[in-house]
Amino acid sequence: MSLKKNVIANYLGQGWVALMGLAFIPLYIKYLGIEAYGVIGIFALLQVWLGLLDVGMTPALSREMALFTGGAHSAQSIRDLLRSIEIVVLGMAVLVASGIWAASGWLASDWLKVEKLPMGTVAQAFTIMGVISALRFIENIYRSCIVGLQKQVALNIINSIMATLKGLGAVGILIWVSPTIEAFFLWQGMISILTLGMFIYIVYHTLPTTDQKGRFSLPALKGIRRYAAGMVGHAFLSLLLTQVDKILLSKLLPLEAFGYYSLAAIVAGALFTLVFPITQGFFPSFSKIVANQNQTQLIRIYHKSTQLATVIMGSAAIILMVFAEPILHLWTHNATLALRSAPLVSLLALGNLLNGLTWIPYQAQLAYGWTSFTIKVEIICVAVIVPAIFWVAPLYGAIGVACIWVVLNAGIFFIGYQFMFRKILSGEKWRWYFQDTLIPLWWSTFSVLLISWLVPYPTTNLMQVLWLSTVSIIGVITSALSTPFVRSSFKSIHVRLNFNL
Numbered sequence: 001m002s003l004k005k006n007v008i009a010n011y012l013g014q015g016w017v018a019l020m021g022l023a024f025i026p027l028y029i030k031y032l033g034i035e036a037y038g039v040i041g042i043f044a045l046l047q048v049w050l051g052l053l054d055v056g057m058t059p060a061l062s063r064e065m066a067l068f069t070g071g072a073h074s075a076q077s078i079r080d081l082l083r084s085i086e087i088v089v090l091g092m093a094v095l096v097a098s099g100i101w102a103a104s105g106w107l108a109s110d111w112l113k114v115e116k117l118p119m120g121t122v123a124q125a126f127t128i129m130g131v132i133s134a135l136r137f138i139e140n141i142y143r144s145c146i147v148g149l150q151k152q153v154a155l156n157i158i159n160s161i162m163a164t165l166k167g168l169g170a171v172g173i174l175i176w177v178s179p180t181i182e183a184f185f186l187w188q189g190m191i192s193i194l195t196l197g198m199f200i201y202i203v204y205h206t207l208p209t210t211d212q213k214g215r216f217s218l219p220a221l222k223g224i225r226r227y228a229a230g231m232v233g234h235a236f237l238s239l240l241l242t243q244v245d246k247i248l249l250s251k252l253l254p255l256e257a258f259g260y261y262s263l264a265a266i267v268a269g270a271l272f273t274l275v276f277p278i279t280q281g282f283f284p285s286f287s288k289i290v291a292n293q294n295q296t297q298l299i300r301i302y303h304k305s306t307q308l309a310t311v312i313m314g315s316a317a318i319i320l321m322v323f324a325e326p327i328l329h330l331w332t333h334n335a336t337l338a339l340r341s342a343p344l345v346s347l348l349a350l351g352n353l354l355n356g357l358t359w360i361p362y363q364a365q366l367a368y369g370w371t372s373f374t375i376k377v378e379i380i381c382v383a384v385i386v387p388a389i390f391w392v393a394p395l396y397g398a399i400g401v402a403c404i405w406v407v408l409n410a411g412i413f414f415i416g417y418q419f420m421f422r423k424i425l426s427g428e429k430w431r432w433y434f435q436d437t438l439i440p441l442w443w444s445t446f447s448v449l450l451i452s453w454l455v456p457y458p459t460t461n462l463m464q465v466l467w468l469s470t471v472s473i474i475g476v477i478t479s480a481l482s483t484p485f486v487r488s489s490f491k492s493i494h495v496r497l498n499f500n501l
Contacts, residue, residue, distance in 0.1 A: 009281075013156020018273040020163040024171050025263065026332045028184070031174040034259040034337075035116050036181045038250075041262025042112070043129050043185070045246050046100075047136060057085045057221075058144040063366070065148025066284040067291070075208040082145065082203070083214030084221050089141055093134035100130025114255050121181060128185040135192040142199035149206050150284055158202075162195045244386060245401045248393050261398045264341045267328070268320065268348035274313040275356040278305055279363050286367035298364070299428060306360045306436040307483040314437075315444045315475040317353035321346045322448060323468060326457065330464055347402035354409035357437050361420055368424055377416040381408055435484065444479035 029037050061081065068078045104126035108119050146155045166188060173187045174180075246265065250258050282305045289298045320327065325342035329335060362374060385408050392400035421429035451471050458467050480486040 009153040009156045013152075013160050014273045014277050016160040017163040018270050020160075020167040022267070022270060022331075024167040025266070026334070027171050027174070029259075029263075029332075029334075029337070031171075031179045032181060032184065033116065035114070035255045038255040038259035038262060039112075039117070039122060039125055039181055040184070041246070041259060041265075042250060043132075044262070044266070045243060045250070046129060047133055057088065058140045059366075061085055061141065062144035062148040062283075063287060065145050066150070066287045069148070069150060069284070076210045076212065076214075077220065079207060079210055079214035080217040081220040081223075082141075082207075084216050084218070085141055087216050088221070089138055093137045096137055097130040097134040100133065101127045104130070111251060112255055117181070117255075125181045125185055128182060128189060132185060132189045132192050135189065135196055139192065139196050139199060142196070142203045145203045146199065146206075147280055148284065149203070151202060151206055152281065154202055158195065158198050162191055165194075166191050244389060245393075245405065248389055249398060249401065252393055253397070257398070260337070260340050261344060263337070264344035264348055264398075264402075267341070267345050268352050271313055271317050271320065271349060271352045272356060274316055275309045275359050278309045278312075279359045282360070283363045283366065286363055290367040298367075299425065302360065302364055302425060302428070303431065303436055304485045305363075306357075306432060307440065307485045309360055310357065310437050310440045311444075311476060311480045311483060311486065313356050314353060314441045315448075315472065315479050317349050317356075318441070318445050318448055318475060319468070319472050320349040321353075322452065323471075324349070326464065327468065330461060330468075344398055344402050347399070347406055351402070351405035351409045354406070354413045357413060358417055361417055361425075361432070364424060365420065370424065373420055373423070377412060380416075381412065384408075440479040440482045443482040444475040447478040448475045 025037070028040065032040075064073065064078065064081060067073060073081075104123040105119075107126050108114065108122035112122065114122055143155065146152065169191070170184055170187050173183050177183055246258075246261070249261055253261070282301065285301060286298070289301065324345040325338050328338035328342055328345065332338060365371065365373060385404060388404050389401055392404055396403075418429060421427075421432075425432075448471055451474055455467070458464050
C-alpha cells in the first residue's frame with residue numbers, strides 16, 4: 001500500500017510540478033523575450049551541473065534513509081550522518097554562490113552571445129542565480145531524506161504548492177511589478193527559501209528523537225564513500241552525456257537560437273517527469289527486497305515497474321514525437337516558435353524515451369550497490385559523443401546534436417544494457433526487451449498512427465485539444481493492454497467485481 005501510495009503521490013505531485021513548469025513558459029517569453037528565456041535555460045543548466053558538487057552524498061543519504069526505515073541504522077547514527085552531510089553541503093553552497101558571483105561578469109560578456117539584453121542585466125541575473133542555486137543545492141539534502149523515509153506524499157504536496165507559487169507568482173511579478181529577468185529570479189529565490197524551511201521541518205519531525213543531537217562524524221561519511229563515489233562518477237558522466245549539447249550550443253549559438261533549443265529540451269524533458277515518479281517510488285522497495293535477498297519478489301516488482309514506465313512514458317513520447325508542431329502551436333499560439341522548435345522536440349523526445357527506459361534497470365543496479373557497470377557504459381559513450389558533438393555542432397547545429405542524442409541512447413538501450421543481465425536479473429533480459437518495452441511501444445505507435453490517419457486533425461482549438469486527448473488515451477490503453485501486469489490487474493478487478501455481485 002505504501003508503494004502504491006508513493007507512486008500515485010509522485011505522479012500527481014510531479015505531474016503538477018511539470019504542468020506549472022510548462023504552463024507559464026509562453027508568458028515568460030511574451031514578457032521577457034526569447035533571449036531572456038535563453039538566460040533561464042542557462043539557469044536550468046547551471047543547477048544540473050552544480051548537483052555534482054555534493055559528490056554523491058545526497059543519493060547515498062536517500063539510500064541510507066531507506067535502509068534506516070528497514071532497521072539498518074539507529075536513530076543516532078542516521079542523525080549523525082545527516083548532520084555530517086549538512087555541514088559539508090552548507091560549506092559547498094557558500095562556495096557556489098561566491099563563485100558564480102565572481103564569474104558573473106565573464107559569463108555575461110565572454111561566454112554568452114548576447115545581442116539585445118544589457119550586459120549588466122545578464123551579469124546581475126547570474127549573481128542572483130548563484131544564490132538560488134546554493135539554496136536549491138541545500139534543498140537536495142532534505143529532499144533525498146524525505147524520499148528515503150518514504151514521506152513522498154508530503155514531499156509532493158510541498159513541491160506542488162511551491163511550483164504553483166514559482167510559476168503563477170513569477171507571471172504576476174512580470175505583469176504588475178517589473179518585466180525583467182532580475183525580478184523573475186528574485187521571486188524564485190524567495191520561494192526557494194520558503195521551500196527549504198518546510199523540507200527541514202519535515203525531515204526533523206519525521207526522524208525519532210535522540211538523547212544527543214546529531215553531530216559531525218567522519219566515520220559516518222566514510223561509511224557511504226564507496227556508494228557515493230560510484231554515484232558521483234555516474235552523475236558526472238551522465239551529466240556530461242545529457243548536458244554537453246547545451247553547454248556547447250550556449251557557446252556556439254546566439255542566445256536567441258539557444259532559447260529555442262532550451263524550449264525544445266524542456267518540453268522533451270517533461271517526459272522524464274512521467275518515469276521519475278515510478279523510479280522514486282519503487283527504489284526504496286528495491287533496496288529492501290535486495291537486502292532481504294528475495295529474488296522472486298525482486299523479479300516481479302522489476303517487471304511491474306518497467307511495464308508501468310513504458311506504458312505511461314512511452315505513450316506520451318510517441319504523441320510528442322508525432323504531433324510536436326501542433327502541440328507546440330496549440331500551447332504557445334506562436335507559429336514561428338512551433339515551426340522552429342518542433343523538429344528538435346521530436347528528436348529529443350525519442351532520445352529521452354530510450355534513455356528513460358533504462359531508468360528502472362539502473363534502480364535495480366543501485367539497490368545492489370553496483371554502480372560500476374553504468375559508469376563503464378558512460379565512459380565509452382563519452383569517448384564517442386563528445387568528439388561527435390564537436391564535429392557535428394558547427395556543421396549542422398542543434399538538429400545535428402539532437403540526432404546524436406538519439407543514436408547515443410539507442411546504443412545504450414539495445415547494446416549496453418544487454419551486459420547488465422549477466423550479473424543481476426539473469427534470465428530476464430528478453431522479457432525486459434520485448435514484453436516490458438518493445439511490444440507495448442509497438443502497439444501504442446500503431447494505434448496512434450492509425451487514428452491520426454483515419455480521423456483528420458481538426459481546425460479549432462477546442463477540437464484540437466479533444467482530438468489529441470482522445471488519441472493519447474487510445475495510445476495508453478492499447479499499450480497498457482499489451483502488458484501482462486495491466487492485463488492481470490484488469491482480470492483481478494473483474495474477478496472481485498463478479499464476486500461482489
